[in-house]
Amino acid sequence: MYINSDFSRLEISLKGCLENYRYFRSILQDKTKLLVLVKANAYGHGAVQFASLMEEAGADYLAVAYPVEGIELRQAGIKSPIMVLTAGTDSFEQIVNYGIEPGIPNMCSLKELCSVLEKRGTTDFPIHIKLDTGMHRLGFMTEELNELMDFMKTCRTVRVKSVYSHLAASDDPLCDDFTLGQIAHFQKNADALSESLGYRPMYHILNSAGIERFPQYQFDMVRLGIGIYGVSAIPGRKLAPVASFKCKVLQVKTLKPEDGTIGYGRHGQIAPEGTVIATIPVGYADGVDRHLSCGNGSFMINGHKVPTIGNICMDMCMLDVTGLDVKVGDTVTIFGEDPTITDLAQVLDTIPYEILTSVPRRIERIIVK
Numbered sequence: 001m002y003i004n005s006d007f008s009r010l011e012i013s014l015k016g017c018l019e020n021y022r023y024f025r026s027i028l029q030d031k032t033k034l035l036v037l038v039k040a041n042a043y044g045h046g047a048v049q050f051a052s053l054m055e056e057a058g059a060d061y062l063a064v065a066y067p068v069e070g071i072e073l074r075q076a077g078i079k080s081p082i083m084v085l086t087a088g089t090d091s092f093e094q095i096v097n098y099g100i101e102p103g104i105p106n107m108c109s110l111k112e113l114c115s116v117l118e119k120r121g122t123t124d125f126p127i128h129i130k131l132d133t134g135m136h137r138l139g140f141m142t143e144e145l146n147e148l149m150d151f152m153k154t155c156r157t158v159r160v161k162s163v164y165s166h167l168a169a170s171d172d173p174l175c176d177d178f179t180l181g182q183i184a185h186f187q188k189n190a191d192a193l194s195e196s197l198g199y200r201p202m203y204h205i206l207n208s209a210g211i212e213r214f215p216q217y218q219f220d221m222v223r224l225g226i227g228i229y230g231v232s233a234i235p236g237r238k239l240a241p242v243a244s245f246k247c248k249v250l251q252v253k254t255l256k257p258e259d260g261t262i263g264y265g266r267h268g269q270i271a272p273e274g275t276v277i278a279t280i281p282v283g284y285a286d287g288v289d290r291h292l293s294c295g296n297g298s299f300m301i302n303g304h305k306v307p308t309i310g311n312i313c314m315d316m317c318m319l320d321v322t323g324l325d326v327k328v329g330d331t332v333t334i335f336g337e338d339p340t341i342t343d344l345a346q347v348l349d350t351i352p353y354e355i356l357t358s359v360p361r362r363i364e365r366i367i368v369k
Contacts, residue, residue: 008247008282010359011336012045012367014053016240020228021057023239027211033202033221035061035083036228039069043229044287044356045243046365048076053367054228055080063223067091070100083128086138092116096125101161105130105138107147110158117157126161129193129201133165133185134178142189149196162202162221163190171209171233179210183217209233231342231352244336245287245359248329249301251279252321262318263310267294275309276322280332283313287358288334289348293317297347300333301326 025034036059037043042050051062051073063083064070070082071094087095087102089112095102096116104110104127117125129148132139140148152160165186169175186205194200203219208227211218212234227233230242255262255270255277262268262277278301284290288297295307299319309320319332335341341352348355 008245008280008286009364009366010045011244011246012049012053012365013240013242013244014367014369016230016242017050017053017228018057019240020230020242021054021059024208024211024222024224024227027215028218028222031220032218033060033204035059035063035204035221035223037063037223037225038073039063039065039085040357041069041361043226043353044359045229047072048078049365049367051076051078051080061221067095067100067102070095071098074098074100085130087113096120096122101126101128103128103130103138103164105132106140107144107151110148110151114155114157123156124159125157127158128162128164129160131163131165131186131189131193133182133189133205135166135168135182137166139165140189142185145189145192149193152197160193160197160199160201162204163193164204164223167205167207167210170207170213179214183214212237226353229356241337241340243341243356243359245282245334245363246336247280247282247332247334249278249326249332250281250316250328252326252328253277253279261310264313265311268310268318271322274322275320276324276326277309277318278306278321278326278330278332279316279318281316282334282363283315283317285314286360286363287355288312288317289344289355289358291348292344295320297344298339300336300338301330305339 036054038047038051041047061081065086067084070084082100084100085103089109092113130139132141167179167182170179190203202221204221206218206222208225211222230239232239255275257270282288290312293308293311298305298307304324306319306321309318335344341355344355345352
């Protein structure tokens, strides 16, 4: 039996989202601001929908990776302050037009922004200075601070809203000495910059793991990323799952040994007593990693975990449902409460971030209560 249905969805739990938000907010002092990261389509959860939830929940700031992401939020009506972590050098006109606050990691970016602002006659435009304290990706090194401070003494086009850095291994207890060294390095350089500016911007360095493991260094603001989406840095601490990737069975088929094999490359083997398969409308183009083929991955259907059989296709995959009562239209959970994104990440030897951000925009995001 076959029906023409490609209904698949990523359900976003409003309850889970708010539960996680309250948990992290409870760790912070009342005066500490909370920035929520909604980059990469809100870690795959749907940027506009999730940003709206966070704005309503009371987040003080939102952050994106690239200007185009911030512009999308502004065009959708998001009013909260938006920080763009990777502003580059070519999008400052749009950044200014949409009232997005750029992170500035080097003199090249700063001078280019100031040139744009001077031509517009703009003063005191808010920026965020990124310091490199050991991640060694972006940011001002200690030896570059003097040039920055000298430049800022005569610059009137921008005003430093915050100084920040990024922790490289705050989730790993074996790296705690390194993390504490990063924090000390950050405070020293941020203080030197503040003294030179003649005013004190906000400081922030803690990410999700840092909030949970080093709350004593929350400074003026923290940046909440993967934690809001349900992944904790504390072993055994279970945050509320927020995203559930679901689809419906397209077809159920009973195969006999003489029917041959299943799927591309003929890697799906039919059991001697026969095999019942359920075909579902998600594949590697939907974020279902091909390495989950041939039984390496299992998904939930009708209270049972069932393995994949054969190779995962671009838009579909097959599940072995032999012995189960499964019919067309039954719901299959790729990840959610069981299996979790962490479960899949362990199977694939990766991190939950990759699982979440691999779900493309063609999968509809639906907020559920």
